[in-house]
Amino acid sequence: MGRSVNYLNNAEVVLYFPFDYSDDVEMDNMNWDDMVENLKCEIKAKLPSYYEVKDKWGNRETRIILENSFCSIGISEYCGLVSLSVAPRENDYENYSEGLAIHHANQIRGTLEKVLHDLGLKNLRKVGTFSNGEAVFELAK
Numbered sequence: 001m002g003r004s005v006n007y008l009n010n011a012e013v014v015l016y017f018p019f020d021y022s023d024d025v026e027m028d029n030m031n032w033d034d035m036v037e038n039l040k041c042e043i044k045a046k047l048p049s050y051y052e053v054k055d056k057w058g059n060r061e062t063r064i065i066l067e068n069s070f071c072s073i074g075i076s077e078y079c080g081l082v083s084l085s086v087a088p089r090e091n092d093y094e095n096y097s098e099g100l101a102i103h104h105a106n107q108i109r110g111t112l113e114k115v116l117h118d119l120g121l122k123n124l125r126k127v128g129t130f131s132n133g134e135a136v137f138e139l140a141k
Contacts, residue, residue: 004135005078006061007085012071012105015084016124016137017116019077035119036075039084040065042115043073047108058087070101071108081124081137084112113140 007014019035044050049068056064062076067089076083086108088101116123124137 004129004133005081005083006059006076007083008058008062008064008072008074008087011074011085011087012102013086013109013112014126015109015112015116016126017082017084017121018080018124019082019121020080032077035121036065038119039075039115042119043112046111046115058085070097070104084116086112 005016019032040052043066044052047068050066050073051068053064053067053072056067058064058072058074061078062074062083062085064072064074066073070089071086072089074083074085074087076085086105088098088105113123123140125140127136127138129135
């Protein structure tokens with residue numbers, strides 16, 4: 001069975017984009033760490049309620065890079081395909097906030113799409129998934 005790029009559990013918003021990176025600093029291509037740092041800075045500039053998170057994982061393949069009181073933003077990569085996902089934070093003591101978190105996640109979708117565009121990253125839309133688990137994407141409009 002094939003597989004695709006992972007994203008945060010219970011994600012309300014998942015954006016996909018291709019990223020061809022290299023760890024060779026002599027290359028002109030932006031490397032992974034630079035891209036993630038640029039992405040974090042741009043998101044924090046447009047959505048100031050988000051703060052940086054160090055060494056936190058949403059699952060074994062999706063690294064949480066930003067959080068606010070409602071949502072977590074995670075990033076994952078597989079074979080050059082990257083997912084940027086937004087999921088409500090799990091707060092055992094604030095069950096009432098789940099609806100607000102879902103609304104917030106959907107509200108910031110357009111802002112995240114603009115951040116990707118501003119960084120020169122092409123936003124992809126998932127069209128479907130084959131029975132073997134492989135997904136098909138097209139450029140988002």
